[in-house]
Amino acid sequence: MAKQLDFHTIREIFIRFHAAEPEPKGELDHVNAYTLVVAVALSAQATDAGVNKATRKLFEIVTTPRQMLDLGEDRLIEHIKTIGLYRNKAKNVMKLSRILVDDYGGEVPNSRAALESLPGVGRKTANVVLNMWWQFPAQAVDTHIFRFGNRSGVAPGKDVNAVERSIEDNIPVDFQQHAHHWMILHGRYHCKARKPLCPTCLIRDLCEYEDKTV
Incomplete structure (x- = not known):
């Protein structure tokens, strides 16, 4: 040190x-706060390039938590199976999507505590979202x-x-x-x-x- x-x-x-x-600029592809949350959550122990490749077609059809729930876990897995730990990540994406729909009206909250309460979203992910989407330092x-x-x-x-x-x-x-x-x-x-x-x-x-x- x-x-x-x-x-x-x-x-x-x-x-x-x-x-x-x-x-x-960050190198993870996204179109809104929700897809950014998903992309960052998927990027744990994976490269940004690998995540972008997996989400390119996914984000053409899914841009909201409701659309993710409609897609379903099995079809999500088909999109992200090239990413490490994809099964566990798919479960977390579905869980956090359900919470966003039920508790936040389908919107991504902009507080660190609320973001960290989502499955698969730790402090690092929350900070990335706060920084990249809401321009918080x-x-x-x-x-x-x-x-x-x-x-x-x-x-x-x-x-x-x-x-x-x-x-x-x-x-x-x-x-x-x-x-x-x-x-x-x-x-x-x-x-x-x-x-x-x-x-x-x-x-x-x-x-x-x-x-x-x-």
């Missing part, structure tokens, strides 16, 4: 991220962000909750909205687990990672 970077260094890092990509910490935060010193922490708090505490407010996407994309495509692309990294001179590749 790298030492915590100072405020000015962190600001410079995010200035560079912003200059390179002013409006970073929630920080969803996945493996990429956890790795980048600890390697670089931007947001070190022993677990995902500690890293989330570190992001909220140490990243300047004006960069909070897009911080999650900048970090996840940097971790996914540059600060990789096995062979980070340090020689071409735009923050190489600011990063605290001791084992930079050459």
